[in-house]
Amino acid sequence: MLLKEDHKEVEKQFKLFEKAHKDGATPAAKKKIVDECIRLLTTHAHIEETIFYPKAREAVPQTEEHVLESVEEHHVVAWMLSELQHTEPDDERYDAKMTVLMENVRHHVKEEEEEWFPEVRKAMGRTALQALGEDMAAAKPNAPADPLSLSSAEA
Numbered sequence: 001m002l003l004k005e006d007h008k009e010v011e012k013q014f015k016l017f018e019k020a021h022k023d024g025a026t027p028a029a030k031k032k033i034v035d036e037c038i039r040l041l042t043t044h045a046h047i048e049e050t051i052f053y054p055k056a057r058e059a060v061p062q063t064e065e066h067v068l069e070s071v072e073e074h075h076v077v078a079w080m081l082s083e084l085q086h087t088e089p090d091d092e093r094y095d096a097k098m099t100v101l102m103e104n105v106r107h108h109v110k111e112e113e114e115e116w117f118p119e120v121r122k123a124m125g126r127t128a129l130q131a132l133g134e135d136m137a138a139a140k141p142n143a144p145a146d147p148l149s150l151s152s153a154e155a
Helices: 002-022 027-059 061-085 094-142
Strands: none
Touching: 002 027, 002 094, 027 061, 027 094, 061 094
8 A cells, every 4th residue: 555655665764864863974964864754744644634534534434533633643743844844954953853753653653554544445445445546646746845735734
């Protein structure tokens, strides 16, 4: 599933950041990783909010509470991403902000993948999931670059 692939790509960037932090990488090197995380997470949140969540609620109406919780978590993540975008990488808080972001995203991913994605996959079936994956992949190039442009970022 496309969303799980996205989750894996984000986790790969998180591990690169953790290694860079541990190895004492330059602020510029860390910023490059963070910028990629911002891009990946903003795109991912956009396709979840505009395509996947509505389809999940349609396929499994009882996921509504999970979807609403996920959108609230996206709200927090969008603002954290914006904070990182506007913090210089040599700021002493930069690494701490990224660490908090990683903790939030990892918690969010674990909940989605373990608590309700399996139910949605089962209810939708292979053909519908394949079409949904194609729709989500096609939407990626149109995702906003600014995390505060996400619908979940609205107050």
